Amino acid sequence: MQPIRITGTIRAGYPYIIIIFLLFLSYLPYLTYNFGFHNDFEIWNTENKVCCSWFSEFWHLTRVGRFLQAILQSIYLANFTDLQSLVVGRGLGIAFAAIGAILISIISRKHGMDKFTSIAFGAGVFLLPPAQINLGWVTNFIPGIFNAALVLFAALLFPAWISLRKYRWRAFLLLTICFVLLLASLFIYPPTAGFFLLPITIGIIYKGLRKEEIVQTFFTLTFYGLACVTYFVFHRYIFMKYYKIEFAADSFYRFDLASSVIENLTVFIKEICFVMLNLWNTVPSILVAGVVSAIIVISLIHGAKRRPFESGQRSDSIWYTILVGEALLVIFLVMNLPGLIPVGGPPNFYRAWHPGMAMVLLLFLRGSDFHLFVPFKKLIISILLLVGAFFAFNSSHHIASTLSRQFIYATEQVKNQFFENRSRYFIVEYRPDAFFFGKKRWGEFGFIHVLTSSHVNYITSEYLGKTARSGVDNLVIKYNENYLFLDPALIDKTTKETEYKNLIKSPENIPGVTVELVGLATASIPSQNEFGLMMALDNIYYTFWEIDAIDPAYADLRFYKEKVIRCYLIEAGIDKAGDRMPHAWRLWGSQDGNEWFLLDTRTDEANWSDKSRRIYKIPNTSPYNIYSFEFLETNGHKILRIYGLALSEYDDCSKTIP
Structure with missing residues (x-):
């Protein structure tokens, strides 16, 4: 043996x-x-x-x-x-x-x-x-x-x-x-x-x-x-x-x-x-x-x-x-x-x-x-x-720490905004850049931050005892001082608009960062919630505002306090949808919604490539409460799609709202 x-x-x-x-x-x-x-x-x-x-x-x-x-x-x-x-x-x-x-x-x-x-x-x-x-x-x-x-x-x-x-x-x-x-x-x-x-x-x-x-x-x-x-x-x-x-x-x-x-x-x-x-x-x-x-x-x-x-x-x-x-x-x-x-x-x-x-x-x-x-x-x-x-x-470590921090943000803010009949939550997020050695990570590492209604549903069910389904809108902040818009169509009817000024704020565990709700954003043509105007104002590169027709289409950004806007930007996405991007539009300014002043006109904005980020300077020195984009035509498609829309008080759009 x-x-x-x-x-x-x-x-x-x-x-x-x-x-x-x-x-x-x-x-x-x-x-x-x-x-x-x-x-x-x-x-x-x-x-x-x-x-x-x-x-x-x-x-x-x-x-x-x-x-x-x-x-x-x-x-x-x-x-x-x-x-x-x-x-x-x-x-x-x-x-x-x-x-x-x-x-x-x-x-x-x-x-x-x-x-x-x-x-x-x-x-x-x-x-x-x-x-x-x-x-x-x-x-x-x-x-x-x-x-x-x-x-x-x-x-x-x-x-x-x-x-x-x-x-x-x-x-x-x-x-x-x-x-x-x-x-x-x-x-x-x-x-x-x-x-x-x-x-x-x-x-x-x-x-x-x-x-x-x-x-x-x-x-x-x-x-x-x-x-x-x-x-x-x-x-x-x-x-x-x-x-x-x-x-x-x-x-x-x-x-x-x-x-x-x-x-x-x-x-x-x-x-x-x-x-x-x-x-x-x-x-x-x-x-x-x-x-x-x-x-x-x-x-x-x-x-x-x-x-x-x-x-x-x-x-x-x-x-x-x-x-x-x-x-x-x-x-x-x-x-x-x-x-x-x-x-x-x-x-x-x-x-x-x-x-x-x-x-x-x-x-x-x-x-x-x-x-x-x-x-x-x-x-x-x-x-x-x-x-x-x-x-x-x-x-x-990058994935685990980022998503763990994201969940903490979401939990903190859902608890802050919670009441029994709320149907929609606004989550303010601070997303660290997906950089390593000074360069952006490729593939999934660049878009791991996806916070959905499933996060909110889990939080309300696990910690607050509510089983009903809720919607969520993500608002990503980029600066130490951040200014955000809300779409009134997404605000709960039981919640006053003024209440959101106190509810929407930066997560408590991000010192030195402030968030202020500065106004409302409305579109003349309705969209599904997942493609509403807010999707172009959330600082998230993969979400977009989309409407089925232009005749024309208006996007109104209404400030609570008037501001002098000197620059604005429009961004495309990563889905080869350049034909859905705007080709011609006008930008108007108003102090009361009755008298309007033409601030900018564009008639031939073609050849939008993926990730295009176009900045437009305007010779404006007057303060207005309302800035209205009048989109006249796309680059050939019947659907209008915009991934990013922002205003700026700076000539070079170095800091934007939102």
């Missing part, structure tokens, strides 16, 4: 302990702060403990081809009772990230990577920005971390082509299981399925273009393509047609192929690949992208000089490098197809690009095998892993 070698077993488990410990430390803020994303608060907008009371996004997810995510997510979210319980959910996410990292490590060693690099690669993948976001977002656990682990498990089980040629029943059984798991992952969240192509990528990079690697690559790509086509055909041509599901012509969810694939590819190369080449860094830099690109090129050339063809002859390194590069490029494009070919263009958020970023990291780590780096390989990889952990910790 052989003795049990406990010491050896423990030693073999050290790498996995390191992975778990590193991920735990990197995401420690997610376990020490009390917070939730906007979707997380949707959990309690339904009776989530009652059978079949599905999560609020259930039907939307089903309509867009992710019915399995909808089902699993509703079951999973039924276990959360309050904000504190979300900490457990984030802890579970970190545990599954560790499982995914271990699976990557095992797969990597199986396909030729050394043990130390495989451990670093596994941990590094789950320190990348997509994981940084998904691990803090409880409602993203199923489509993000859980789905990644599911796909990686399928990739680990996937049989070699040679075992199928020998008609081994076990291989065919594994093939069937893999197909079911891969198809399931597509019905959860298609972009994550790209992890299935990681093994063949590792094989080509570390074993070279040997015959068995080429055959296995074709086999894997064919299998993956069959699963994707099955998913696409079922949802697009069976499910959507049967239930008559339709989306807007430019919607990403139409399941239509883009007519301008070249344009999508251009955006992907210029913007998305640039972000991917920054690896863990969430503030994309040309310097970082350049260094990573150079090391990837070195790794490809170095690999070409070392790896022979199957014939045993040393290959011409240039042609071999080209062949390897072409093979990897094909895999990379296939891996990122869900974001490349649909109508709507490549998504500008990290969650859609996790497998692609993992492949970039793989090529980058391969550069450590360059002969000049080999003596210091472990040191270099260790430093890189610590860099990844630093960025992950910074991102998780």
